[in-house]
Amino acid sequence: MTANSDLVEQTNEYLIANYGRLPVAMVSGAGAKVWDADGTEYLDFFAGFGAGGVSGHCHPAVVSAVKAQADELLCCGNLFTNAPQIALARALAEKGITGGRTFFCHSGAEANEAALKLVRLVAGQGRYKIISFGNCFHGRTMGALSLTPEKFQKGFEPMLPGNVKVDYGHIDAVASAVDDETAAVIVEPIQGEGGVNVPPVEFMQALRRLCDERSLVLICDEVWTAPARTGEWFAYQHYGIEPDVLTIGKALGGGLPVAACVAKPALAEKMVPGTHGCTLGGNPLCAAAGAAVMKLIEEENLLAAARDKGAACIDAVRSAGAGKVKNIRGKGLMIGIELDCPGKEIFNACLGRGLIVNCTQETVLRLAPPLTISESELSAGLEIFIDALKE
Numbered sequence: 001m002t003a004n005s006d007l008v009e010q011t012n013e014y015l016i017a018n019y020g021r022l023p024v025a026m027v028s029g030a031g032a033k034v035w036d037a038d039g040t041e042y043l044d045f046f047a048g049f050g051a052g053g054v055s056g057h058c059h060p061a062v063v064s065a066v067k068a069q070a071d072e073l074l075c076c077g078n079l080f081t082n083a084p085q086i087a088l089a090r091a092l093a094e095k096g097i098t099g100g101r102t103f104f105c106h107s108g109a110e111a112n113e114a115a116l117k118l119v120r121l122v123a124g125q126g127r128y129k130i131i132s133f134g135n136c137f138h139g140r141t142m143g144a145l146s147l148t149p150e151k152f153q154k155g156f157e158p159m160l161p162g163n164v165k166v167d168y169g170h171i172d173a174v175a176s177a178v179d180d181e182t183a184a185v186i187v188e189p190i191q192g193e194g195g196v197n198v199p200p201v202e203f204m205q206a207l208r209r210l211c212d213e214r215s216l217v218l219i220c221d222e223v224w225t226a227p228a229r230t231g232e233w234f235a236y237q238h239y240g241i242e243p244d245v246l247t248i249g250k251a252l253g254g255g256l257p258v259a260a261c262v263a264k265p266a267l268a269e270k271m272v273p274g275t276h277g278c279t280l281g282g283n284p285l286c287a288a289a290g291a292a293v294m295k296l297i298e299e300e301n302l303l304a305a306a307r308d309k310g311a312a313c314i315d316a317v318r319s320a321g322a323g324k325v326k327n328i329r330g331k332g333l334m335i336g337i338e339l340d341c342p343g344k345e346i347f348n349a350c351l352g353r354g355l356i357v358n359c360t361q362e363t364v365l366r367l368a369p370p371l372t373i374s375e376s377e378l379s380a381g382l383e384i385f386i387d388a389l390k391e
């Protein structure tokens with residue numbers, strides 16, 4: 001029995017089988033590389049569903065911030081404040097929503113739950129409907145799941161009342177879905193799980209205008225897209241708009257669980273003591289990791305890196321002209337390659353040659369390497385990917 005197969009067998013014995021896990025156990029990571037228990041090396045072009053993805057695996061700046069914090073204080077509870085969470089919230093306010101105030105939690109779904117509760121407080125009695133979009137993804141907790149497509153809801157009904165789904169990118173559909181009970185619209189500025197769908201600039205701008213005209217809260221779910229992945233701190237910045245509420249998760253903690261719901265001050269002030277909470281949210285350890293991630297994005301110029309390396313990926317795949325490719329889309333280092341056939345075999349071929357990519361919506365292959373990936377690692381990964389596409 002290999003080390004991998006032993007760990008897989010134990011996983012099957014002791015863990016709930018809610019994930020379609022591959023028979024591989026990861027043991028270490030550095031930058032854009034990870035190693036499994038049998039010693040096989042992989043180039044990681046997906047970085048744990050984007051969660052370790054901005055800074056790469058075990059970035060030295062994140063590791064040293066975590067080690068230093070671990071020696072000082074791991075947790076103090078939210079009746080007290082702590083410096084790392086202030087540093088992270090300040091960085092989010094400086095780079096994102098003007099004057100934004102932050103609530104910290106651990107996952108994207110929880111950040112969206114906080115946004116949903118905030119909307120109820122802001123909208124008041126009688127306004128409870130939330131508009132979300134076809135092919136969206138907002139998480140697996142009951143509130144977030146209610147917003148997410150029906151295929152994820154099977155077996156868990158009934159959902160929260162007031163979910164209204166409309167086609168992504170169609171402002172007329174949104175306008176006709178709004179009524180006196182509508183409280184908010186939640187949108188991914190670029191859809192991730194839905195297949196890396198980039199809406200037109202005009203759509204996002206019209207959405208902002210509509211929300212202003214009808215007094216709706218505009219929530220941007222940037223759990224996949226932020227920080228920095230698309231070449232801006234937040235993907236809404238590509239459209240020249242600002243949401244009222246912003247949710248962030250995945251890559252924010254450089255691999256540690258930290259997520260945030262950031263709101264404009266006038267909305268944030270509705271969340272008074274006792275209305276919401278998260279025992280370990282904003283704990284000093286995870287917040288220190290998040291603050292280190294925000295700092296290194298600036299210091300290592302990772303917005304430009306996302307743009308330049310993303311353009312190089314798109315050029316390489318496009319000029320390889322592999323026959324199966326129907327469409328290439330994305331921004332920065334969040335790239336979707338739509339095929340005219342299922343992507344599973346190409347995913348498997350890549351994995352067999354030591355490259356981790358992702359396949360979503362059956363036909364869309366996603367590339368999201370760390371923004372810190374070196375030129376030579378990027379070229380090596382693209383070569384494997386293009387070979388697999390051609391076969």
Ligand SMILES: Cc1ncc(COP(=O)(O)O)c(C=O)c1O
Pocket residue numbers: 049106107108109110112137138139140188192193221222223224249250
């Ligand atoms: C846009 C978006 N929102 C929310 C979530 C849920 O995040 P988490 O799995 O951390 O709860 C995801 C997860 O993929 C996501 O892509």
